Amino acid sequence: MTAELNDRKEQILRSVVINYIKTAEPVGSRTISRSHPGGLSSATIRNEMADLEEMGYLAQPHTSAGRIPSQRGYRYYVDDLMDLNELSEDVEEKISTSLSAGKMREIEQIIMNSTRVLSSATNQTSLIMGPQFKKSAFHQLRILPLDEKRGLVVLITDTGFIKNKVIDFQHQLSQTELQQIVSYLNQKLYGLTIDQVTTSLINELKRDLFRRLEILEQAFILLEESLKEEKQIRVFLGGTTNILNQPEFKDVDKIRRMLNLFEQEPLLFKILEDTSSEDNIVVRIGSENEFEDIKECTLITGTYRIHDKTLGTVGVLGPTRMDYGKVISVMRRLVDQLNQSLSSS
Amino acid sequence: MTAELNDRKEQILRSVVINYIKTAEPVGSRTISRSHPGGLSSATIRNEMADLEEMGYLAQPHTSAGRIPSQRGYRYYVDDLMDLNELSEDVEEKISTSLSAGKMREIEQIIMNSTRVLSSATNQTSLIMGPQFKKSAFHQLRILPLDEKRGLVVLITDTGFIKNKVIDFQHQLSQTELQQIVSYLNQKLYGLTIDQVTTSLINELKRDLFRRLEILEQAFILLEESLKEEKQIRVFLGGTTNILNQPEFKDVDKIRRMLNLFEQEPLLFKILEDTSSEDNIVVRIGSENEFEDIKECTLITGTYRIHDKTLGTVGVLGPTRMDYGKVISVMRRLVDQLNQSLSSS
DNA sequence: TTTAGCACTCTATAGTTTGGAGTGCTAAAG
DNA sequence: CTTTAGCACTCCAAACTATAGAGTGCTAAA
Structure with a gap:
């Protein structure tokens, strides 16, 4: 994985990548020669560049144009050559103030702020997968009767998640019946993660069916209804218009796609879910992405957790020509802050 | 307002508008002459068109191009010439099935579905202002203790709105204290609309302050916190990418803007709020819009209500060259359905 | 009042020219 | 053996030029 290239080639590759990221123009040998004063002549650079191209790290849009990094070139850059940027004070402040746990209790609020911060700090589109509700554990279930026919189910998880849903009662229920249902459910479900509930619930249901029929029938409906909706996890987006500033998206058709x-949303979800959560930050360049639609893009993802349990994924999506160092350092910082903010609530 | 134009001119104006809406190309005299078989010659039409241009109903992108409707032309068309379309079965079905009150209790769900239906039926961007929470009346307030330090405030309005928020207790509260607070608040607030609450609450607070200090202090915080968030009303969007299909948005810069x-969101909110809710459906063509950013667009809005109380606004935004008849008839139908669905819950 | 006819205008499209940036190769210099 | 100067070559992008076609306005005849 390391150092297939000698020092000089690495320097040149690095120069090409950095230049191209900055200008979006193919980089010529003279440009590099000049930017290293007292260095090599353009002719020498040209030779090296020709080598790098043959080895697959650089590419030429056409003869008589400069070189641009190939996907492999970016990969080498990210793995071995890249420096991480210091965060600017501006960004640092945005992250720490607008995501501090202080004001906001709701997870959704925090997440939405994160998309905003992330996209504005990176000038890319940011996508954040909301907390994986179904990975959370049951904590408490309440039912508030609203009137004779309707009630409000409130579901609370160990990760501080709160969901509610209005449901209809099939038959009229007395206060005590409701009480019974609720405490029965709480007892059975406490500590289970949400995605365990559906299957295990059915089993419980079957077993207890003949004893508690009328009560459980209701309860089952309540639960099912309130859980159904939660299958789909929301993906929050920020800075979608940033892609319009990128010259690689000057084509209206690309923009449309x-x-x-x-x-x-479901597609976005799959794209984000797909990243192995082993490493903290994952960089997918171009065709390393599984999904056809983003094969010309780079996706950088990180995961955030609460009490060491992975909650969701944070991503930045942009053209392969993206400021890797900046994005990665911003994301590191953001994920840290997220972990901290969410754990303290 | 009516019939400043003779019959023939009206026919021609109508033809130009309809043609231009369909093709997005300037309409020439021959096109019209041909589409009225046995009608007038192109020369005659030319004369009339010249008149219409002088009167401000038509415009020419350049000499030797056909005519396109001016803003005034569209206005005349909408006011006096337009036919409403029958809804296609397809659209009719989409509206009635996907918005029926049956499955969905949550207002937000219904609204989000509406944006989808509206944008796909009109091929334009749809925007819907969520229910005006602060115009709803207080119905019930509950507080669920979560643990010693935190509780869940649940607020229910007469319009079936349910909002919840986690709050911190400053001091520890006993069950009975909580009970007291809640019933006191419910008593005082019942029937008030939300935007009445803030001011009246302060007065109440002051008056009762010396008697119920500790209790009310808490309660006030609860309320304030839960109300603060509701000031901002959500605007839901659908089919934002539809503008990319419109030839008037082939310019990347326009798309960006x-x-x-x-x-x-706040801007969208202002734009929607701005429509006088007297008439059911309002058409704002081009510069009739107050807001700079949409002066080249047409905005068509309608309001939906529950129990005769205006809840929010539905809008369709697109280029002035838009199928007015279709959009208006779809919106009529949609608003009807919304009123119906929301009232029945 | 309507229409045929004609000269005129303007645009969009395709084709042509040209300058410049960059390359690859060769041969000389280090 | 490596580096570099020099030069011929390639290719694109931008500017310019021609051309066809759609549409107009006006005039004079029906």
């Missing part, structure tokens, strides 16, 4: 993708 | 607008 990209924005279309952004509107399809 | 438009999409940028879509990301600024």
Whole structure:
């Protein structure tokens, strides 16, 4: 994985990547020669660049244009050459103030703020997968009767998640019946994660069916209704218009495809879910991405946790020509802050 | 307002508008002459068109191009010439099935579905202002203790709105203390609309302060916290990418400005709020819009209500060249359905 | 009042020219 | 053996030029 290239080639590759990231223009040998004063002549650089191209790290849009990094070039850069940026005070402040646990209790609020901060700090589109509700554990279930026919189910998880849903009662229920249902459910479900509930519940149901029929029938409906909705996890987006500033998206058709993708939440979810959560930060360059629609993009993801349990994924999506150092350092900091903010609530 | 134009001119204006809406190309005299078989020659039409241009109903992108409707032309068309379309079965079905009150209790669900239906039926961007929470009346307030330090405030309005928020208790509260607070608040607030609450609450607070100090202090915080968030009303968007299909948005810069607008919820809110809710459906063509950013667009809005109380606004935003008849008839139908669905819950 | 006819205008499209940036190769210099 | 100067070559992008076609306005005849 390391150092297939000699020092000089590495320097040149690095120069090409950095330059291209900055200018979005193919980088010529003279540009590099000049930026290393007292260095090598353009002719020498040219030779090296030709080598790098043959080895697959650089590419030429056409003869007589400069070189641009290939996907492999970016990969080498990210793995071996990249420096992480210091965060600017500006960004540092935005992250720490707008995400501090202080004011906001709701997880959703925090997440939405995160998308905003992340996209504005990176000038890319940010996507954040909301907390994986179904990975959370049951903590408490309450039912508030609203009137004779309706009630409000409130579901609380160990991760501080709160969901509520209005449900209809099939038959009229007395206060004590409700009480019974609720405490029965709480007893059975306490500590289970949400995705364990559906299957285990059915088993419980079957076993206890003949004893508690009428009561459980109701309860089952309540639960099912309130859980159904939670299967889909929300993906929050920020800075979708940032792609319009990127010259690689000057084509209206590309824009359309990209924005279309952004509107399809389930797809976004799959894209984010797909990253192995082993490493903290994962960089997927170009065709390393599984999904056709983003094969010309780079996706950088990180995961955030609460009490060491992975809650969701944070991502930045942009063209392969992206400021890797900056994005990665911003994301590191953001994930840290998220972990901290969420744990303290 | 009516019939400043003779029959023939009206026919021609109508033809130009309809043609231009369909093709997005300037309409020439021959096109019209041909589409009225046995009608007038192109020369005659030309004369009339010249008149219409002088009167301000038509415009020419340049000499030797056909005519396109001016803003005034569209206005005349909408006021006097337009036919409403029958809804296609397809659309009719989408509206009635996906918005029926049956499955969905949550207002938000219904609204989000509405944006989807509206944008797909009109091929434009749809925006719907969520229910005006602060115009709803207090119905019930509950507080569920979560643990010693925290509780869940649940607020229910007469319009079936349910909002909850986790709050911290400053001091530890006993069950009975909580009970007291809640019933006191419910008693005082019942029937008030939410935007009445803040001011009247302060007065109440002051008056009762010396008697119920500790209790009310808590309660006030609870309320304030839970109300603060509700000031901002959500605007839901659908089909934002539809503008990319419109030839008037082939310019990336225009797209950027438009999409940028879509990301600024407060602005969208202002735009929607601004429509006088007297008439059911309001059409704002081009510069009739107050807001700079949409002066090249047409905004068509309608309001939906529950029990005769205006809840929110539904809008369709697109280029002035838009199928007015279709949009208006779809919106009529949608608003009807919304009123019905919301009232029945 | 309507229409045929014609000269005129303007745009969009395709084709042409040209300058410049960058390359690869060769041969000389270190 | 490595580096570099020099030069011919390639290719694109931008500017310019031609051309066809759609549409107009006006005039004079029906």
